[in-house]
Amino acid sequence: MKAMILNRPGEAFTLGDRPDPHPRPGEAVMRVRAAGVGLTLINMRSERFGGITPRVMGHELGGDIVAVGDGVTGISVGDRCAVYFYLTCGRCRWCRGGRETLCENFGGYVGVHRDGGFAEYVCLPAENFLPIPDGLSYEVAAVAADAVNTNWHCMRERARLNPHDTVLLIGAGGGVGIHGVQVAKLFGARVIAADVSDEKLALARQWGADETINVRSVANVAQEAKRLTGGKGVDAAVDYVGHGETFKTAIESLTTSGRAVIVGVGRGEVTFNPFGLVLTEQIITGSRHSTRTELIETMEVMARGLVKPVVGMRVPFTEVETIFEALLNETLLGRGALTYPAT
Ligand SMILES: [Zn+2]
Known part of the structure; x- marks a missing residue:
């Protein structure tokens, strides 16, 4: 099969040939029909998530099951499936309790610790394939499987949004953030979108943001968030960027009992006043991807049209490098998507 291969960390992909995969017991093989591409892959390609090269990356996937190994139940050849990342x-x-992203025996990530789907076929444990509901396209299922389900988990379980809440989204114009705007609106919150360019903020407004903050044109984002909430601060702040400075902004934007949630995997450190947490019962926490159940729920919600995929660029999978360039140049609006040969 054709595959885009990462030969060494940080390098560009090269088109190569790999043997067609055959499923071992408990595994299944999917013909890939669509893939999503986002910023997480940049971190993965530089081996921040571990793993070894050569490697076929790609974890946001939709396709058709073409082979199942011995002992596999629940999925069959011909099923349309999305891929679960972990x-x-x-x-x-944790797995039995429905919080499998915290798995004690974590085996790593699809596309990092075993080959993913920037290839014609992908072979994974059968449990990593989840059926795509009727009416949902392969591409939407692929985008659901990281850019949207991450928000589903974050907004409901970690930021715990209610209709009376105001939420600040830092990095709202990015590939995950733009879907976060939609999910936060779906939970009824008033959304303040913060990002680095007017173009990204216009996109956030287009997808439902009530207020916007251009972080390059205000002196202090937290103060601006307070001004937009009558001096009180926001009930929740989600940081998609994940630098020390951006998470500090998230914490400083909170009102009493507010929740600061980090999603992004940037770098840096942040300090805060612990006594302030005693007085306010604010919560500082992280949000880690999504469970299988949440991915199923996300696809159901998208099949009903309640959250739409925002795809800013679409190329054949053999040209994935052009999307990586757009990500690095910060010119990609929304998610990137890959197409695959029809036969
Ligand atoms: Zn486990």
């Missing part, structure tokens, strides 16, 4: 054990207390 390789988890299914047996530990």
Whole structure:
């Protein structure tokens, strides 16, 4: 099969040939029909998530099951499926409790610790394939499987949004953030979108943001968020960027009992006043991807048209490098998507 191969960390992909995969017991093979591309892959390509090269990356995937190994139940040849990103054990207390992103026997990530879907076929544990509901395209299912389900988990379980809340989204114009705007609106919150360019903020407004902050044109983002909330601060702040400075802004923007949630995987450190947490019962926390259940729910919600995919660029999978360039140049609006040969 054709595959885009990462030969060394940080390098560009090269088009190469790999043997067609055959499923071992408990595994299945999917013919890839669509893939999503976002900023997480930049971090993965530089090996920040571990893994070894040569590697076929790509974890936001939709396609058709073409082979199943011995002992596989629940999915069959011909099923349309999306891919779940995490390789988890299914047996530990976190997996059994429905919080498998915290798996004690974590096996790593699809596209990092085993080959992903920037190739014609992908072979994974059968549990990593989830059926795509009727009416949902392969591409939308692919985008659901990271750019949207991450927000589904974040807004409901970590930011705990209610219709009376105001939420600040830092990096709202990015590939995950722009879907966060939609999910936050779906939970009824008033959304303040913050990002680095008017173009990204216009996109955020187009998808439902009530207020916007251009972080390059205000002196202090937290103060601006307070001004937009009558001096009180926001009930929740989600940081998609994940630098020390941006998360500090998230914390400083909060009102009493507010929740600061980090999603992005940037770098840096942040300091805060612990006594302030005693007085306010504010919560500082992280949000880690999504469970399988949440991916199923996300696809159902998207099949109903309640959250729409925002795809800013679409190229054949053999040209994935052009999307990586757009990500690095910060010119990609929304998610990138890859197309695959029809036969
Ligand atoms: Zn586990």
